[in-house]
Amino acid sequence: MKGSLLLLIVLAIGFISGCGSQGKDASSSSADWAYYFVIFNDDIYEILHEEVNPEDIGEQIGEVNKYSDFEGIYSNGFSNRYPEGTKLYRINGVKTSDSIAVGTGDDAYVKARDHGKYGK
Template structure:
């Protein structure tokens, strides 16, 4: 009997940006080709699974994504390595996980609950 958690290896290193998967290449991107900051890794895991947000199986939370000048974001992006170099990540397709983390919805849930609670209190106040 197998006890404990079994981890599978990912087929390749990647980042997820805006719901799309980008495979990490070995190609460096020159500083002069780096455009605007477009996002950051919001979740890292080396355990195979489906995650939400700007997820990566290679880079830690906070790793930055940049546009590459002259290349559409839907084709490739640059990922900033910890040593300050930029590596090209090529578009692979849509990511199977959610684009948003549940925490993204939390403020809306709180507002709705407060409105419902406030309405309930007001209704009870006027019924008396």
């Protein structure tokens, strides 16, 4: 009797844990990053909810060349928010080691703050 009860409990636990699977590959994840970002000059820049005045935009310094919402290790020009072709700009009077601007549309820009070297 005790053996049957133990077997029933083990089977129930196995069944319950198997039902928790969502059918997705356990190694994949989507949009789990702590914040939106772009990678420029091997640094990670957090996208802020702060607009940059078009008059403060300097020269173009780069662009997004890869987009994905799956976590992984990526290189310069990657963003988990903006599509390929999105332009990156210098902000007049601000060091790129502090912040850059990301073009978001017709004459619209948001600030991205440097968080240091990506992946370190």
